[in-house]
Amino acid sequence: PVGRLLDVDSAFLRATGAFLAVYGVLVAVLAARPVPSAAATKAVIEVNVLWAVAGIAALVLGWLEPSTAGLVWIPLQALVVAAFAALQLGALRKAHG
Numbered sequence: 882p883v884g885r886l887l888d889v890d891s892a893f894l895r896a897t898g899a900f901l902a903v904y905g906v907l908v909a910v911l912a913a914r915p916v917p918s919a920a921a922t923k924a925v926i927e928v929n930v931l932w933a934v935a936g937i938a939a940l941v942l943g944w945l946e947p948s949t950a951g952l953v954w955i956p957l958q959a960l961v962v963a964a965f966a967a968l969q970l971g972a973l974r975k976a977h978g
Contacts, residue, residue: 887951904928922973929966933959 884891908925911917936959939945940952947955 888948926969933963
């Protein structure tokens with residue numbers, strides 16, 4: 882149903898969902914540590930930045946040709962992920978000087 886709503890290939894969305902499920906578990910494991918390692922935190926930030934850039938690039942470069950809903954959703958989710966990356970980077974700098 883999401884593929885039809887966004888006019889994005891369902892197989893692509895399933896693969897993306899599988900990646901996000903694994904990524905989410907890894908982030909949860911990292912977040913459960915009393916003091917997450919700086920290197921692992923940087924990796925999470927880098928993946929988030931890459932995700933945000935890829936979302937915009939997919940539209941700008943024509944990798945995806947979504948519906949109007951997709952044209953709204955994809956940049957909004959990229960913006961949210963970029964905001965998380967900025968917050969994470971700020972917290973990392975604060976924690977590790």
